[in-house]
Amino acid sequence: MTQHSMFKIETVAPKIRRVTFTNPPVNVVGADTVVQLLDVVDELSQDEAVQVVVFDSGTPGYFYNHADLAQVPELLALNNADGLPTWVELVTRLSNAPFISIASIRGRTRGGGDEITLAFDLRYASREEAVFCQPEVAIGIIPGGGGSDRLARLLGRDRALEAVLTSHDYDAERAEQYGWVTRAVPDAELDDFVGGVAARIASFDKASVLGAKAQINRSTLPPVADLRASWAGFAESVTWPGFQARIPQLGKLIAEIGVEEIERNLGDYLGIANQQA
Template identity: 45%
Template sequence: MHTYNQFTINRKTPAFWRITFHNPPINLLDPDTIFELLTLMDQIETDPDLKVVVFDSADPEYFIAHYDMARAGEKQPTPKEIEFPAWIDFVSRLYRTSVITIAEIRGRARGVGSEFVLACDMRFASKEKAIFGQPEVGIGVVPGGGANEALARLVGRARALEIVLNADDFDAETAERYGWINRAVPDAELNVFVENFARRISSFDKLALHDAKKLLNRTGVPEAEEILESRTVFITGAMSANTQKKVSTAFARGLGKPGDFELHLGQHVGNLE
């Protein structure tokens, strides 16, 4: 049995798990998170009874805030040897696992947090409390973990350009209208809605679920090579003097810490000069 520091697995039934992310103080995703996610994928892919996983957060303000920039550049450990960079390996497997994956989103899902939920099969969000954003361009880089590829497929080219180039926050109702998420659900109803939905799916035949997902994936899910191209451009941008200056300014103003800067990140990245 694996032990996790940042995730809690609640096996509601043999066929349905809830996996809750908790990395205080603001649920930043870091190299330890990615290591645990890869380990979780090993469990998800090999469990013979599992049909549905719901991912949620223990922090109502942050689903996944974004990547922990204070740990950028650290060597990424992995549980086993893999072909692609660790994050790309994880999201590629998430897209293609036979298990149905659902994100139940309260709070902020920005940057890699948005890219995480985009790689889930379905996304249901709190109408009042969920916020989405791809702030990367605001600090001089591009999304490098799947957003370019997934958003263009989900919301169309023009709206994907709006989301990525504007680098601002989007509320759940707008995200629903654009197709970024499946539904914006009143916060008081979200847990019950997702719980009932997941339990219903988990009562169905596993092979039928697998076959349906595999066939629907033909309409287009990102290939690892596509995301790798975005990652390469992201790394190049991150090394530029302009980006380094903006990141330093962001840290000085509160990046990665509880407070107004993180709560209203979309607003603040527009004023980093």
């Protein structure tokens, strides 16, 4: 087992690892999260024994949550040596990793957290506990981590537009209906179901598993150029007057109501904040 502050790696079986993300109280994703998760992906990619990795959360009520707005400057400053945004590098390497990644989703996954989740190969959601949202438009910016690029491919143009433009929370049943997740499973069955899928894939020949993944990736993944363009658009959008006007209103609601209540029902409160902006 390896500890990366926010991430714990455990060996479930010789070919299976579990990565648990814990960043209480609400699992926001900051620059530090991105750096650590990229290190985790690198570590697992270098282990030839690893064939399947299950990603889950150690924070009740939250999977990978939205970006930490207090760390936006730090997120935008993260770039690798050739200028590729570190976020784009993370989601690209995750999608192309030499293992099958499976998300076991309990709780809320929104914005940047949802964009990480969309980069996993398979996404299984608790029917009772999982919630999905791309909230950016409601706060005056645009998605930057690949949410629009991936949702358009998964949901189709009209449903992707609905999800992104309304900034609503979507429960697991609707997410399953739309194709946002691979499958919604009763919460009591989620762990056994994910474990069974992981064990079955791990029992197959690794070369055939990764060869099939590469074939499907060629047909379905957004080009890196599109991801870079989305990140550049997001970077520009944080300077827009609409964002600057809405953030104080959201901060006021958090001060009045409390961050935990806001985060539990973010889609509803974003609508209230916009009425006051």
